Amino acid sequence: MDELYAEAHHWEVNTGGETIHAKRMPGKWRRIKWLASSVWLIFFLGPYLRWNGNQAVLFDIPNRKYHLFGVTVLPQDFWMLSLLLLFFAILLAVVTALVGRAYCGYFCFQTVWTDVFTWIEEKLEGSPPQRRKLDKAPLDARKVRVKVLKHAIWLLIGFLTGFSFVAWFYGAGPLWRDFFVGDANVAVYASVALFTFGTYLLAGWLREQVCFWLCPYARIQGVMLDKSTVVPAYDEARGEPRGRLQKGQSSADRTVGDCVDCNQCVAVCPTGVDIRNGQQEGCITCGLCIDACDAVMDKVGKPRGLIRYASLDEVEGKPVKPMLMRARVWVYTGILALALAGIMYGLSSLEAIEVKVLHERAPLFVQLSDGSVQNKYTLKVLNKSEQDLTVRISAESSAPIILLGAEEPLLTRSGEVTPMIVFVKIKRSDLPGETLPVTFHATTTLSDNTEIAAERESAFFGPSR
Amino acid sequence: MADHNPFPGENNTGHFWDDNIRELNNPPPKWWMIALWVSIAWFVLYGILYPMYPVLPWQSQEGGGFTKGVLGWTSIKEFEQGMEQVAEVRAQYETQIASMTPEQILDDPGLTQYTLASAKVLFGDYCAACHGSGGQGNPGYPVLADDDWLYGGSMAKIVESVTNGRKGAMTAHQNILSEAEVDQLSQFTVSLADGGEGSEAGWKLFNEKGCTACHGQQANGILAELPDGTIVTVGAANLTDSIWRFEPGGYESAKHTILYGVNQPGVEQTRDAVMPAFGDSAGSLEGKLEPDQIKKLAVYVHSLGGGQ
Incomplete structure (x- = not known):
């Protein structure tokens, strides 16, 4: 009961009533965190990557074409997206099961952007105590200058974030050309504005509050962790009972545990938790408390690792x-492999043309005056290539058939579905039963003279005997 | 409530239960309060801009209703704007169609695609009730998807049929022919439909009784073929193909039609075969379809499978 009320005192911090000014200490995990964060440079630089004269990765939403290093993916191929999402969802799960919220601590944009924002804050306003003092200080010229500069830089980073994001969809070249002269469309300006202020608000103001109260992943992590998950952990057996280091006392004289209660682990925590209370919802497993504790242990002459992964x-x-003895590792890896195999298959089997056959249902078949039976089909030919193609359509079946309406080759525009109506006629005496399989072939020649073919099976319907 | 607060400095409300359970007075997080006030402001602002608040009966002349909002937005206006945009997209096709013949439309794949999509709706509204959603013909009505045409399957003939309507006519022979003659003619048509040559006696009777006047010398419904290829018919069925105008086809159907005719006034069991006029000229549905709509329908019907 008393614990509950004690927790209620900490409540102010957890709900953002008090800004957390985390101390920055150098260390191994700090370095790894910067390295991991630098993955996000791809986000800023990626749109400038070129491939065969075009932007390497461009998600062209208005034209519904998604260019990935020379491969064009159309909405028709979007089943691969679901596999991709499955892949990343399971990757997140497997990483969490093994090493906890490593994504939260090292890669998440919220963590990374907040880290950069607070780094700027420290450069401008000084150490955490100086920052707290400045926050309480009356408004003077220096405070105004420092604060305005800080918020301006934050907004600039927010703008760069939004600008880079839109560049993936609009194209980096066209965006630089259109954006600053007012030629881009409303959606572009709205997206950049949204990202600018969103980034500013989330990384500048809300920070760890996002992890505490907004992020759904932070909530589901509880079911993904188990007792064998590696997380930053305080070695309670070694550390407790904690006690401050007395002046002049040598470490050999200490009757208490190794924890000197210096509170450095709490001071460096970007979410303001005390890791000595064990794994908790606020912990994003970033390891900064490990760096802090190791530095202190070095100073007091104790072995490192009082707090460790x-x-x-x-x-x-x-x-x-x-x-390798844990079932979930195998299950997760299995799903990962399946999803990856599906994506590989999808990407390798992307053909330049695709044909779909819709059999007319009203009427299913028509009896013609010469006694033959006619079926109507709507062919939908999708041209996924970058060029307009002339597609020839043919049909074959085990019975002799006559294909009408496909005498002229069909012109299909790049990236478009072109419908075509054809009729198949079969003599009634040639019909072996009520239905007969019919295969439609679409063939075309690309500009480099490669032959491309697609086929689709459909059925021919006739009257019952 | 206790007079004495045993937990001072804790920011509790002074409400205690079971000695140690007490109600704290912690305010909600700041961001939460900001979100609350922003939501309230949003609610008020939205209500000023858009239709929202109810108006009580004594507060307005119309006796109730709701505030209209300063933007004057209504869903019907939004719908109308949407329809204007649709019309704009259609306009480029519609102007082309207006100046083209159905044959010219059929030569342009893009325009044909538009026309078929557009005419599908018209066909569903005006034609499908009798001819079926895909032109398969409901029982007793002509199939439009086959290649058998009573009045011709060229574009011009289709336009003519839709514009002016059609009314079949065949004399009731119940008082003209003997029972044996009716039987013989019925068997004769069945044999022709099955691909047979027809008996000599059958042809003789067919000629003698004047059937050729409408069904033609070859019983194929063609009276003459003009030098320019135009086929002259009066809408009488081609008796030599395997398609029957009246369900279910075969001996009994043929006999019924011979006995009672088609569209004969005063004959109770006569066949009904009337298509109303949809065009500007005459008929009960006068002016129901614009010439351009008929043009589109002609292209659609022509493309169903049997256009000539």
Whole structure:
């Protein structure tokens, strides 16, 4: 009961009533965090990558064409997107099961942008105590200058974020050309504005509040972690009971645990949690408290690792299950492999043309005056290539058939579906039963003289005997 | 409520239960309060801009209703704007269609595509009730998807049929022919439909009784073929193909038609075969379809499978 009320005192911090000014300390995990964050440079630089004279990756939404390094994906191929999403969802799950919220701590845009924003804040306003002092200080010329500069830089980063985001969809070249002279469309300006102010608000003001209260992934992590998941953990057996280091006391004289209660682990935490209370919802497993604790342990002459990446089993001294003995590792890996195989198959089997056959249902068949039976089909020929193609249509079946309406080749425009109505006639005496399989072939020649063919099976219907 | 607060400095409300359970007075997070006030402001602003608040009966002349909002937005206006945009997109095709013949439309694949999509709606509204949604013909009505035409399957003839309507005519022979003659003629038509040559006696009777006047010398419904290829018919059925005008086809159907005729006044069991006029000229549905709409329908019907 008392614990509950004690927690209520910490409540102010968790709900953003008090701004967290985390201390920055150098260390191994700090370096890894910067390295991991630099992955996001791809987000800013990626749109300038060229491939065969075009933007390498361009999601052209108005034309519904998605260019990926010379491969053009159309909405018709979007089943691959679901596999891609499955892949990343499971990747997130497997990473969380193994090493906790590593994504949150090292890669998440919220973490990375907030990290950069607070780094700028520290450069301009100074250390956490100086920042707290400045926040409370009356408004003077220096405060105004520092604050205005900080918010301007934040907004600039927000703008660059929005601009880079839109460049993936609008094309970097056209965006630079159109944006600053007012030639881009409303959606572009609205998106950039949304991202500018969204970034500013989320990374500048809301920060860890997003992880606490807005992010759904932070909530589902609880079911993904288990006792063998490696997370930043405080070695309670070694650290407790904690006690401050007395002046002149040598470490050998200490009767208490190794934790000197210096509170550095809390001071560096970007979400303001105390890791010594164990794994908790606020912890994004970024490892900064490990750096802080290791530095202190070095100073007081104790071995490092009072706080370290460890599983709960390990900290509690229980046997640690090897990674490959855990069922979820295999299950997750299996799903990952399946999704990846599906995407590979999809990307490798992208053909330049695709034909779909819709059999007319009203009427299913028509009896002609010469006693033959006629079926009507709507062919939909999709041209996925970058060029207009002339497609020849033919049909074959086990019975002799006459194809009408496909005498002239069909001109299909790049990236478009072109419908075509054809009729198939079969003599009634040639019909073996009520239905007969018919295969339609579409063939075309690309500009480099490669023959491309697509086929689709449909059925021919006739009267019952 | 206790007089004495045993937990001072905790920001509780002074409400206690079971000695140690107490109600704290922590305010909601700041961002939450901001979001609340922004939502309220949004609500008010939205209500000023858009139709929203109810108006009580004594507050307005219309006796109730709702505030209209300063933007004057209504859903019907939005719909009308949408329809204007649609009309704009259609206009480029419609102007082309207006100046073209159905044959010219059929020569232009893009225009044909537009016409078929557009005419499909017209066909569903005006034609499908009798001819079926895909032109398959409901029982008793002509199939439009086959290649058998009573009045001709050229574009011009289709336009003519839709514009002016059609009315079949065949004399009732119940008082003209003997029972044996009716039987013989019925068997004769069945044999022709099955691909047979027809008996000599059958042809003789067919000629003698004046059937050729409408069904033609070859019983194929063609009276003459003009030098320019135009086929002259009066809408009488081609008796030599395997398609029957009246369901279910065969001996009984043929006999019924011979006995009671088509569209004969005063004959109770006569066949009905009337298509109303949809064009500007005459008929009960006068002016129901614009010439351009008929043009589109002609292209559509021509493309169903049997256009000539």
